[in-house]
Amino acid sequence: MGPVLSTAGREFEMTDADFNRIRRLLKDRSGIDVGAGKRQLVYGRLTRRLRALNLRTFNDYLALVEDANADEARSFLNSLTTNVTELFREEHHFELLRERLVPEVTALGTRRLRIWSAGCSVGDEPYSIALTLASLPELSTWDLKILATDIDSEVLAQGREGVYQMDRIAKLKPNMRALFSRGVGSKTGLARAGDRLREMITFKQLNLLQDWPMSGPFDVIFCRNVIIYFDAPTKEQLVRRFSSLLRPGGYLLLGHSESPAAASAPLLESSGRTAFVRKASR
Structure with a gap:
């Protein structure tokens, strides 16, 4: 298993391989290029999906995202797209x-x-x-x-x-x-x-x-x-x-x-x- 995000106080391990796989999937599916500095953000957003699906590893979760017969691909994209907005922003x-x-x-x-x-x-x-x-x-x-x-x-x-x-x-x-x-x-x-x-x-x-x-x-x-x-x-x-x-x-x-x-x-x-x-x- 590759290097992991510090697991102190965390539920899940995220290896470098997991994070890079997430980045590739997001790039392939949406064109969005997630930088290395967004690792904590990605972890926080996707752990909600692991909990919801009662999964224990990112490897298991990403296998589900990649499964053409599963519906998780949409939730994966919805979780990682940024939605910061307000009325009359940049007026x-x-x-x-x-x-x-x-x-x-x-x-x-x-x-x-x-x-x-x-x-x-x-x-x-x-x-x-x-x-x-x-x-x-x-x-x-x-x-x-x-x-x-x-x-x-x-x-x-x-x-x-x-x-x-x-x-x-x-x-x-x-x-x-x-x-x-x-x-x-x-x-x-x-x-x-x-x-x-x-x-x-x-x-x-x-x-x-x-x-x-x-x-x-x-x-x-x-x-x-x-x-x-x-x-x-x-x-x-x-x-x-x-x-x-x-x-x-x-x-x-x-x-x-x-x-x-x-x-x-x-x-x-x-x-x-x-x-x-x-x-x-x-």
Whole structure:
């Protein structure tokens, strides 16, 4: 047996071979490149699955993940994908949506918006987009559609519900808070996104490294704090695929540390803080 993670006070041993096997599986199944420094995080997340399945070793668990006849592969991915999110995270992108994109689309003479939230997690990003659009009276009769995708089936289920703790929406502007319905009885302290918001959003499971069923074009693609988890060639490939689905003049919005991946994309040019616009066709 290979070297192990210190077992003092721990239930399970994780050998170097176990950890490297986990890294290979995650890379093969999702494209996510887990660094050596994430070993403690991986251990903490997967031990929950070992307990749930009453298994004693990572070797036994990973054999189950690799078994094509078992259902554990999905839980494996759900456990290891990162879901740190909040409403209106990196707010400057929603200002761009409101102050630049909507006027630009209006100038085109259309009353239609198509937006993709790639790596949407539990739905904070697509709901922030929907709140931004719903707060603009001039869009009340527009055809507004938001596609929200993630590899994790469990967070997508949460997103479809659109339920929030009241303290999470307390900081929203009054006109935005009014788009939620407050729970009563056993639901006191909770609020659910209203029909107007939920009807804008379609939640779908999607692995970004596999085929994409949608053909676009999109006016905006949000992919923030997602591609940071991929290696450099995969980042470049994803940015090129995103840019191919944007209409000329459409925006790709990335996370604060992800801009270099888009800097050399042939179809894109920088258009502000972590924002890239697709160049006009020649």
